[in-house]
Structures are given as structure tokens and as C-alpha cells.
Amino acid sequence: MASVTIYDVAARAEVSIKTVSRVMNNEPNVRPMMRERVLEAAQALGYSPNLSARSLAGSKSFVIAVFVDAALTIDHWRSERGADYLSRIQLGATLQCRDAGYHLLVELIDHEAPQIRQEVGALLAALKPDGVILTPPSSDNEIVLELLNKAGTPYVRLGPEEADGPGPRVHMDNFAAARDVTEHLAGLGHKRIGFVVGEPRHGASQARRQGYLAAMQARGLAVDERWIRQGDFTFQSGHDAAKALLALPDRPTAIFASNDDMALGVLAAAAEAGVLVPGEVSVAGFDDSPSARFSRPQLTTVRQPVVEMAELATRLLIKGQVKGGAAGAMAAPIDELLPFELIHRASTAPPPVA
The missing domain is CATH 3.40.50.2300 (Response regulator)
Structure with missing residues (x-):
């Protein structure tokens, strides 16, 4: 059976080939009724535009x-x-x-x-x-x-x-999101809050670290450098950082990892050490990945859009x-800021009573 072509669609819709092409390429200035007629014809015939042919027909690669x-x-x-x-x-x-x-x-x-x-x-x-x-x-x-x-x-x-x-x-706003997580932990009564930094090549890692530090300062809470550990956004780095934090004589009562994978590593390290979460240490993450909802306990985290x-x-x-090229880089900037959401779950609670 011969494949359906753009000519077949044009004949069925009773329009020109150019009109079919404009509709298939989602170009503007096509009347809604005409667009609907072409799409109905294409669907009825089972027509699917060939990407290579479209690319050859114009300057777009699609x-x-x-x-x-x-x-x-x-x-x-x-x-x-x-x-x-x-x-x-x-x-x-x-x-x-x-x-x-x-x-x-x-x-x-x-x-x-x-x-x-x-x-x-x-x-x-x-x-x-x-x-x-x-x-x-x-x-x-x-x-x-x-x-x-x-x-x-x-x-x-x-x-x-x-x-x-x-x-x-x-x-x-990674800075504001990390600040809000830290404020949440401080609001529960935690004073010793540990932080696991993300992959250093990612700008978000430093923004989240600065948000954590800003919240600690705003609350008048001291920050021991031993409470800040370098990670790389992987489960293993969170696990290693938590082992070091939990081994401190004055260990943190809360640990904020700057992504969920590292936070899951913190949960695993706490379980291995026999440390109850959130009874003895609260844990928070960042991302709201599916694993944050299926972990035990479920992770308090930030939902990124x-x-x-x-x-x-x-x-x-x-x-x-x-626009591409230097002209595009120098044009009026497009700067779209989308909202985040702090998700409270079972992994954070007030610190244990001394």
C-alpha cells in the first residue's frame, strides 16, 4: 500500500499543498477552521509528516x-x-x-x-x-x-x-528555597543543623549553601565548619557525609542535604548507625523526586518546577x-523565575529533648 503524502491530505481537505505544509509546521497566520480541516484530513488518512523531508524543504531541522x-x-x-x-x-x-x-x-x-x-x-x-x-x-x-x-x-x-x-x-530561586528549608528546621527547634553541599560545578550548589548560611545567621545560630560537608549530588556522597556528621561528638540534630539522592544517603547512614529519623536526627532534601515520597520516613524536601x-x-x-548568535545574547534578556514549594513530610520533627 502506497504511503500517504502531503498531496493526498491537500486533496482531501481541498486546500493547497502550501497550506498543508504551514499547518504541519505549526506556522502562524492559518485560520482556525482551515487548520482544523487539514488536521482532520491528515488524521483520517493516517498522514505523518516526514522529518527529513521537512528539514530538506526549509532551513529548520525540527x-x-x-x-x-x-x-x-x-x-x-x-x-x-x-x-x-x-x-x-x-x-x-x-x-x-x-x-x-x-x-x-x-x-x-x-x-x-x-x-x-x-x-x-x-x-x-x-x-x-x-x-x-x-x-x-x-x-x-x-x-x-x-x-x-x-x-x-x-x-x-x-x-x-x-x-x-x-x-x-x-x-x-535556589537561595530562597534552601533558606526556607533551613528556617523550617530552625523553627522546629534545631540549633545544630548540618549541611551537605552539592556538586561544586553546579551554580545551584553554592546558591543553596548560601541560603543555608543566611538562614542560620538570621536565626543567630552559630555554624561549625565541621557541620558542612562536600557532596556531589550522589547517594554515596550523602552517605559518606552523614557518616562523618553522625560521628561528631556534638553531632547535628538535623541534616539538610542539597538534593534528594544525598538525603537518601543520609537516611541510609543513620539507619546503619542506629540513629532514629526523625527521633534523633531530622533529615531534609531538595528536588521532591519519587524516591523522596517512597522513602521511610518520607522526605521533607523542596519541589522544583x-x-x-x-x-x-x-x-x-x-x-x-x-534569537541565535551574538544578537540573541545581547537582546533584551528573558529571565523567567518559576516558584518552588517546600514539602513537609515525616523526616523532620523537633529535636530530641536533652
Whole structure:
């Protein structure tokens, strides 16, 4: 059976081929009734536009690429804890791409590799994406930003902490969220609050650390440097940090890990040490991943609007609201701040009575 073509759709809808093309490419200035007629004809015939043919017909590739951190993503999958952050970005971006007839490609970027310039340059030349969503640390990486501007590729920086960086920014307030978690713990009566810092290459890690410190200072609570431990957003780093914190003679009565995977590591270390949560130590995380809701006890955490951020970033790129090259970087800045939510669950409670 011959495949259905654009000519068949045009004949059934009684419109020109150009009109069918404009509808399939989701272009503006098509009357709603005409658009509906073309879509009904396409659905009735089972017509699906060929991506390669669409790309050859014009300058668009109909591809949106997402740059993610190779090292952290691989560590998550190897630990068998999954990569919830990436999954939620994919969900938000895919929903928008599907509705607009675009394809989404996820590309792992190795920021530690000496040949990052060559790899990213080759990737842009091969894919020729219509837009790129940058997740940390790509969103603050000067080499990546330089190459995108040079190629004239539109991009949106997802979750960067550098407000004065080039290009549009879609983010949440990591400083305020970490401050609110710390305020929650202090409000329960905790005075010795430990903190596990995230991956140092990610701008959010330092913003969350500063939010923690600001809340402690506002409450007039002293901060012992031994209560702050470096992690890297993995379960194992949270586990190691908690073992060190729980071994202190004046150990914290609460531990705030700056992502859920590390907080789960804290829960595991507490269980191994025979320390009750939240009876002897409260634990809080950041992200509101599915594991936060299924852990025992369930984690108090911050819900990031990751799906919504990815949806908005993709929508900005597909609708052409972001321009590529130096002109795009110098244009009036797009700075979209999305709200977070502090989720109180069973892992935090008042400290034990001395």
C-alpha cells in the first residue's frame, strides 16, 4: 500500500499543498477552521509528516537538543537510583516538542574532557538543532555558550545562577528555597543543623549553601565548619557525609542535604548507625523526586518546577522567541523565575529533648 503524502491530505481537505505544509509546521497566520480541516484530513488518512523531508524543504531541522552533564547522569544510572532530574526535563520538553512536531535529542556533555570544544562544535555541526536547552553546568559553561553564539544556535539556560550571563534564563530561586528549608528546621527547634553541599560545578550548589548560611545567621545560630560537608549530588556522597556528621561528638540534630539522592544517603547512614529519623536526627532534601515520597520516613524536601521549566524553555525555542548568535545574547534578556514549594513530610520533627 502506497504511503500517504502531503498531496493526498491537500486533496482531501481541498486546500493547497502550501497550506498543508504551514499547518504541519505549526506556522502562524492559518485560520482556525482551515487548520482544523487539514488536521482532520491528515488524521483520517493516517498522514505523518516526514522529518527529513521537512528539514530538506526549509532551513529548520525540527530538532531541539538538551545538553546534560555526562558524569553526573552516568553516576546516577550506575548507582541504580535513576536520574529523576533528567527524566522530568525530558518529560516537559517532549510534551512541547510532540505538540509542535519537533524531535527531542538528549546529548551527554563531558565537561571534564579537554576536547569539549571539539565535541560540542562537532555536535552542533552534525545536528544543526533549531534550539538547545542547557542544563547545569552547561548553562554556565563559557566554552559551550561561546560555541552556541558562534554557530548562531538559539538556546535557553535552564537553572543557571549567573544572572548576568548571555541568553535567556529559566530558573527557580535556589537561595530562597534552601533558606526556607533551613528556617523550617530552625523553627522546629534545631540549633545544630548540618549541611551537605552539592556538586561544586553546579551554580545551584553554592546558591543553596548560601541560603543555608543566611538562614542560620538570621536565626543567630552559630555554624561549625565541621557541620558542612562536600557532596556531589550522589547517594554515596550523602552517605559518606552523614557518616562523618553522625560521628561528631556534638553531632547535628538535623541534616539538610542539597538534593534528594544525598538525603537518601543520609537516611541510609543513620539507619546503619542506629540513629532514629526523625527521633534523633531530622533529615531534609531538595528536588521532591519519587524516591523522596517512597522513602521511610518520607522526605521533607523542596519541589522544583523542573517539568514546567523544561516546558517553558522548549516553548520559547519553538515559537522563535529566542534569537541565535551574538544578537540573541545581547537582546533584551528573558529571565523567567518559576516558584518552588517546600514539602513537609515525616523526616523532620523537633529535636530530641536533652
